[in-house]
Amino acid sequence: MPELPDVEGFRRYFRRHAVGKPVRGVWADPDELRNTDPMRLRRQLAGRRFVRPRRHGKWLICPTTGPWLVLHFGMTGELHWLDQHIRHRHARLILQFPDGEMHFRDMRKLGGVWLAQGEDDLRQVLGPLGPDALRVSAEEFDRLLRARRGSAKATLMDQTFVAGLGNLTVDATLWRARIHPRRNVRTLAARERRALHREMKRVLEESLPHGLVPSRPDLLTASRRAGSHCPRCGTVLERATVAGRTSWFCPRCQR
């Protein structure tokens, strides 16, 4: 599930439920902790209060008055606020507050939990990331894109190019911009590069109110199966592996 709009939804959810309250208890699955362990995490967070969380790409950063909790959701991560202590089988981290608990679940354990001690430490944890896809300007996007080679799909998926897009949002962006996923970005005209930026923003912004990537037909998110048709021209959609991921596209609209 988690691409940029989903993580932005989690950010708001975390802010609404967890900010400003003292941490009363911490439980963690050691497998999910990437640069700490359950004992240390508990000592670091106990008694602290979270302040306003922020997001960069698919990363959720939750600073406290002391250390910062950093979450990545992988492919199956999600947050749940519960008033009762019921540990779901996929629970990987539980933060207990006076009035409830924030549960981080991650079925496939492809996500993770980190601890950072400030901005410098955070940069180490996040690694090299491009600008957030929701905040990057058209000018900056164009400048970064012109410096790239390779397929449009691989470029948009690359978090060091722009941070936050995933398989679904990239396919939706390419379909709207009428660009074939295998198109070499060096061959893109200026107006195609502008279209990519514009449609990327539209896909993300339209998904934000849902807090997740929506299933609107014109976003292709509901059309990812054999025999489905292009919502624009009716042509049967094609499926192909591009940049290692399953891509759905319209062979007629996307060039």
Place this chain on the structure above:
DNA sequence: GCTCATGTTCCCCT
């Protein structure tokens, strides 16, 4: 039993 899965990283080629 089989295939595929919204992410990232690492290894091997070209």
Place this chain on the structure above:
DNA sequence: CAGGGGAACATGAG
């Protein structure tokens, strides 16, 4: 060095 392909991670769903 930049890109592409494939595997791996762990656990399902169809």
